[in-house]
Amino acid sequence: MTAGHYDEGLPKTAANYAVLTPLMFIERAATVYPTRPAVVHGDVRRNWSETYARTRRLASALSSRGIGLGDTVAAMLPNTPEMVEAHFGVPMTGAVLNTLNTRLDAATLAFMLTHGEAKAVIVDREFSGVMREALKSVPQPVLVIDVNDPQYTGAGESIGEIDYDSLLASGDPACEWSPPSDEWNAICLNYTSGTTGNPKGVVYHHRGAYTNALSNILEWDMPKHAVYLWTLPMFHCNGWCFPWTVAARAGVNVCLRRIDAKTVFDLIRREGVTHYCGAPIVQNLLVNAPDELKTGIAHKVHAMVAGAAPPAAMIEGMERLGFELTHVYGLTEVYGPATVCARQAEWSELDIGERARLNARQGVRYHLQDAVSVRDSLTMEPVPADGETIGEIMFRGNIAMKGYLKNVPATEEAFRGGWFHTGDLAVAYPDGYVRIKDRSKDIIISGGENISSIEVEDVLYRHPAVLAAAVVAKPDARWGETPCAFVELKAGAEVGAEELIAHCRKHLAGFKVPRAIEFCELPKTSTGKIQKFELRKRAGSVAAIDV
Structure with missing residues (x-):
């Protein structure tokens, strides 16, 4: 008997198979919790029904302007409602969202817009100057859409053919959209930092975005209607997939244009923020803020930190604030975080120094990631789990990019031997946790x-x-x-x-x-x-x- 008999007369049909896409999360949130709050930004407060209607307006308006399957729509935006909406409205058309780092120079932006063949770019007025300069070097025509955020009071001008609100007004709030025909279709394009040479374009697929968004929920035990503060830039790995995660939980996106400690603490108190993410510099900013800014927070706040391992002083500072810190690790190529330092109950009995040592590890694979391993980069054999032998961290599974756009050699090298090579040097421990020792280029000999x-x-x-x-x-x-x-x-x-x-x-x-x-x-x-x-x-x- 072969496995084939399980396929006979058992076809894959619309009744028993659907592609995995995070776009379904907003449709469900709007259907099941239409009046629950979805977006908060200053005086702007919208529920999930309103937010879903706006994303469909965006999809409809872009489609009417000829944007569709495989086209690129770039976004030069801070953490505002328009950026949340772009994560749904753009891929609803079949197009690919390219979120741009708002601190980049005009030459780098021009490269990305050209390399990614952007057909449209949504630009916040704060970044109109650098975008105007960048567009001078872009050979293809680009539809420029202005965003005039009332929270921004600085300099800037309109440089586009149409403003965002007018664009939405031209769209259909009941627009019919379809999931992708294949979950392997591209959903987003993110560029690496490119410290030497041009940055590489990392392509995400719908399946990966879906699985990482759900893994975020599982790793954090994130409840329904969580209140999420956008301290992490949404342009960075698509906010670690949290625009889709928040929709899956019918939570609240508390938007934040710019980080400062007072504003963060004010929002945590006023909006009842339960979750936020950030690099160590963000956590340090809060821990070392004046004591008067920290008072009056009576509820549990969950903080996720990536990058450098949290030192003991940070963990102690977070505990004094009443914040629970979760350490994750990942890269652009794996949708942001793909491992988590899963806490064990017995760790709470240890002194702060030992807790810091254990929490400093990059941990174990995300729920929906297939595998993480520390291997010899030449032989591809796993290194001994002795906490001493150094190898390279490698990932395998759904939470990995499609590859690098228009760069076959780099893609083949990144996936050599059937694993994604991170370039991070690490050790493995007997309990299965891994810890980074250094980037290969940062080891000092x-x-x-x-x-x-x-x-x-x-x-x-x-x-x-x-x-x-x-x-x-x-x-x-x-x-x-x-x-x-x-x-x-x-x-x-x-x-x-x-x-x-x-x-x-x-x-x-x-x-x-x-x-x-x-x-x-x-x-x-x-x-x-x-x-x-x-x-x-x-x-x-x-x-x-x-x-």
């Missing part, structure tokens, strides 16, 4: 010894005066490379290089101690990640200290 920049940074973060730290390689005539630390201090804190070096000596082998320290504000991306490539350029000129 000093006198033939490998030094993890993350290990040195973890020690620096333990000093009470340190707000942020980054360690890179500094060329050295004798050792080849030595660690060079760039340190940003907390407001009002004072500490000298010698004190920090003495602090490091207590916790690190001598060859790992930084031999140069510079105090400065660290350069960061729009998502709060420290730009180490900028610091590498400066490391050679930082004066060495005799350690």
Whole structure:
């Protein structure tokens, strides 16, 4: 007997099979919870029925202007209602949403618009100047749609053929739309940061967006009607798929144009925010805010942090706020987070230092990710789960990109051996958790010894005066490379290089101690990640200290 007999007379039909797409989440939210709040932005308050109607208007209006299957619609927007709507209205037409990093320069934006063959771009007035300049270098015609957000009071002008509200007014709120014919169809295009050369275009498919959106719910035990604050830019990995996650839970999108501690705490109190995401810099901003800003929050707030591992000081600070911190890890190519440091009940009995060590790990695979593994990048064999042997973190499963747009060699290399190669070096533990040791390009090789920049940074973060730290390689005539630390201090804190070096000596082998320290504000991306490539350029000129 073969498996074939289970297919005989048992066809795949519309009755028993539907493609997986996160677009179905908003239709359900509007049908089941039409009057529940969906979007809050200043004085703007809309329910799910109204929001669904607006996304259908957007889809209808774009379709009437010739935008459809496989076309690209770019969005140069902060975290406003229009960005939420674009995550549904654009792919409802069959088109692909390309969310643009609002901190990019005109030349980089022009490359993305050209490479992605954008047929339209939705532009907030704040970014009209850089977008006008970028469009001068784009060869194809682009429909420019202006957004005039009343929350924005700065400079800017209309540069488009039509404004967003007029565009929606021309659309049908009852527009009939269809899910994609294939869940493998592209839903979004995201560009990597491109620190060297042009950025790569990462293509997401409907199936991946669907599965990661649901995994977010499962990892966070996210309830119905959660109130989600948009501290994480929606342009970054499509907000880690949370525009679709919030719709799946019929939650509330609390929009936020720009992060500052007072506004965040005010919104948490006023709107009853239950969940938010952010890089370590965002969590540090809140932990180190003046005490008077933090009062009056009586409910549990769930915070998700990605990027650098949360140090003990951050975990303690979050606990004092009454915030529960979840550590996740991922990359643009895996839709944002794809592993989670799943907490075990017995960890709560441990001291803060041991809890910080355990929570610093990147953890285990997301529920709907097939696998995460630490492997030898050449042999593709898994490394021993001993917490010591270094390999490369690799992913496999539905929560992985289709590939890089118009870049077959890079796609083949990324998926070599049937796994997605992250480029992050890590170890595996006997309990199945993984922990990053460094990016392959960030390992410091000093006198033939490998030094993890993350290990040195973890020690620096333990000093009470340190707000942020980054360690890179500094060329050295004798050792080849030595660690060079760039340190940003907390407001009002004072500490000298010698004190920090003495602090490091207590916790690190001598060859790992930084031999140069510079105090400065660290350069960061729009998502709060420290730009180490900028610091590498400066490391050679930082004066060495005799350690």
